[in-house]
Amino acid sequence: MKDDGQWLSTLTSLTHLDLLSILNLNNSYNWIQAISNISALTKLSLYNCALSDHFISSQTLRLSKFKFPNSLSILRLFDNTFTPSLLFQWLSNVTSNLVELHLELDLVSGLLRSSTPATSNHFDITLQSLERLHISNYQITARDFKSFANICTLSSLEVFESDLTEDLESILHNLSAGCVTHSLQELDLEDNQITGLIPDDLSIFPFLKELSLDFNQLRGKIPDNITLPSQLKALSISWNSIEGGIPKSFGNTCSLASLDLSHNTLTAELPVAIHHLSGCARYSLQYLNLQDNQFNGTLPHISIFPSLTHLYLSENKLNGKVLEGIQFPSQLETLIMYSNSLEGVITDSLFHNLSNLKSLDLSGNSFVLEINRDWIPPFQLQVIMLQHCKLGPDFPKWLQTQKNLMQLDISNAGISDITPEWFWALSTRLHRMNISYNNLTGIIPDFPLRLTEYPFIYLAANQFEGSIPLFLRRAVSLDLSNNKFSDVTSFVCANDTAERLGRLDISNNYLSGLIPDCWENFKSLAYIDVSNNNFSGQVPTSMGSVLELSVLILRNNSLTGELPFSMKHCDNLVMLDAGENKLSGIIPSWIGSGLQQLQMLSLRKNHFFGSIPSSLCFLNGISFLDLSVNQLWGPIPKCFINFTAMTTQERFLTDSYYYHYYTVHHNGGSEMYNYDIIALLMWKGAEHNFNNNKLLLKGIDLSSNHLSGDIPSELENLVELVSLNLSRNNLTGKIPSGIGRLLSLESLDLSRNHLFGSIPSSLAQIDFLSVLDLSHNNLSGQIPTGTQLQSFNASSYEENQGLCGLPLEKLCFVKERHQESVVKSQDENDGFIQAFFASMGLGFFVGFWGIFGTILFNRSWRYAYFRFLNNITEKVMPR
Structure with missing residues (x-):
């Protein structure tokens, strides 16, 4: 049945109506016409409702007769594509009761800049009683604020995400040119590109209570003599490039309740900054955020702010010992001080008056918590983050009293103890739990209880043993690596579907036997790491049913046979590491034809034989290819030139510094989560771990095989290669003359082949080259002169009988002069x-x-x- 919305006309008592994405080009007029009959309507939201130019052209005459309900006071028109002419018609019919208007700014732009008298009259009539105006997504200029300045009733103005690139002083000057200075109470210019300095007089808006300048490009110091509005309650200038310290005048603003200067480059001593806030503002201040700056010095007394509820001092340069007997305000709810260099002993007496505390984060400091074993805290925390703080050696018993916990991080806390059973019962309520990098022991009991949330659970680097319990299947991300678990079969092969588990790391355990062949019940699994165990047998066929799989790490087991053909269906794979096993057969052609999202492929140290399949050249997104230490023969494919990811300047594995996966809900919805990739790669002759944004290298390693023929000159086009290793093969011919085009190269190993001829002079052009090995070939002639090539050890060139020149002892300039003279x-x-x-x-x-x-x-x-x-x-x- 066609729904034209006419039934809305019967809802005469309806006050709020939100038509998010409901309208379309065919029914929008009927719906809107029905809205005009809802006499009690006060709030109307038409988000993303297909109100477009096509709609205008077909409905203009009828719309000119449309009237909004007289009771309408709030109108929201975000995410439509209609032009200003439609807006003019509509706003001319809006009642004078309208007090709140939300628009995309491309609509307002035409209205503000139109010179026609009719348009100006519409604008004046519509906005004569407007109190709140929210605008986004348009490139506005400082000149447009002159129009806002004449809306005498306007109390709240929000212009965000609008590519506003003007100087802040010009914006505020234009806005202060009209009657709005007597009404404006909230000004939000967040998330633009506003430039310039902070003006020294903000009191031009005497009734302003909230000012937000976050996420802009402001710079310089806040003026020492700055004047703030006397009624200002909230000031936020985070995520800019503000320098210096906090002016004393901030402390003299007696109504100031919230101050956010986070994510800048403020450099003052924290005790001085706190002192500058100790005027009458000390009694009103409730929220203070100074995180991610460069404040230094030790932690001063914060108890001078009796009303303070939220304190953020993380990611600064605070150092030294915490003052003995230091106290915090009794109203404090949030205390965040992670990632500093503070130290000292903290006893339970520090918390005796903090009954309101809900979030505590002291991570990344060198605190020692000496807590009485039988201590009963006065608070009920929701967040406890004590990473790197020393809590042990005993497991902190006071955690048992915390009934509202949502996040817990006591990783690397020096705890060497059996994990008490009550803790596992407590963990069933957590959203995030990290107890990794301790020395916790014992078997995790397999509770019949289900986790009430879908948590992130990190138990890595402990001494847990036995079977992995089934209740952990409900996690979103599960890291059990570096323990002593010996059985994973019951965990993997349970009957129930693991809907949301997206990341599973069981590497570095005592797992042995066959990898369980029942992965079809994992609907969201994107990351599997089973490396560094004792698994044997073949890779299970059911691994190919994990269709969301992006990362599969099978490295360093004793797996045999061929990779199963079913894995061709894992076409979301970004990384496949099956290195250091006993896999055999030819390299499957379906890797190239089916896994075209691959960015990292490692099959090193196996028993693969045959030629390198040309289908691998379909992997144009490959960034690192490692086929070393196998039994491959034949030539190096010339079609490696198709590896376009190695020819572009973007040197990251993906467009961002993180990877993500989606978990599927039972109702069909999904949720996105990020995860890290930690890759073990052969780098400059040794194994190194790389993760996320450090995965900058692009490399090819074909070493220790039986490859023959010439080095293809096509490799010269892979100009973003960082590492190239073709050593220990049977390659012949000359080193390509244009190898110097690989200007990003840091490591080059062509040793132990049968290469002949001279070393190309272009090789001396590679400035970043730090590892070079051309030894054990048949190269001849003089080593090209240049600071780079002469800086390597002579071993880089040894066992090439015809080579001469520095750094070898065999010099060739005398012989050359003699030969030249004879000739x-x-x-x-x-x-x-x-x-x-x-x-x-x-x-x-x-x-x-x-x-x-x-x-x-x-x-x-x-x-x-x-x-x-x-x-x-x-x-x-x-x-």
């Missing part, structure tokens, strides 16, 4: 002899003068003549 002498002698015998054919007299004329007028021939005579004399009259 030149021979040429000159030949010329002399030819002239000599030619002269005899013309007669002695002519020949005599021909010879001596030539000798007298050609200096080099004069020397050749006397050498000639000397040689004759030595032959005729030997010594």
